[in-house]
Amino acid sequence: WRPRTGAEAMVGMEAEVASACRPRGQVRVHGELWEAVCAEGADAGEIVRVTSVDGLQLVVERAESRLGEETAL
Numbered sequence: 001w002r003p004r005t006g007a008e009a010m011v012g013m014e015a016e017v018a019s020a021c022r023p024r025g026q027v028r029v030h031g032e033l034w035e036a037v038c039a040e041g042a043d044a045g046e047i048v049r050v051t052s053v054d055g056l057q058l059v060v061e062r063a064e065s066r067l068g069e070e071t072a073l
Contacts, residue, residue, distance in 0.1 A: 007053040014063055017046045027060060034058045 015027035021038035027048060028034075036058040042048050048060035 007056070007058070010050045010058065011052060013050050015048050015050060015058070015060060017042045017044050017048055020044055021048070021060065027058060029058070036060050038062070 010029055013029060015029040015034070015036070017036075017038075018026040018028045018033055020041075020043050021027070021036050022041045023037050023039055025036055025038070025042070026033050027036040029050070035056065036048070037054075038048060038060045040062055042060070042062050047063045049063045050058050051061050052059040
């Protein structure tokens, strides 16, 4: 079961980095700007994936790194 509304519904979605997350910045999801944190860092224009929600802040990871991990298995 997965929430369909609210911030929790964004987990698993892709977002575009609006301002560099090093580690804090902003991402755009469905046209809305959200504060975000990305431990590995991401530059403006990169695509990231939402992994969790911490209050009103999204925790994201680079989408490419996740794909690389899956293909390595």
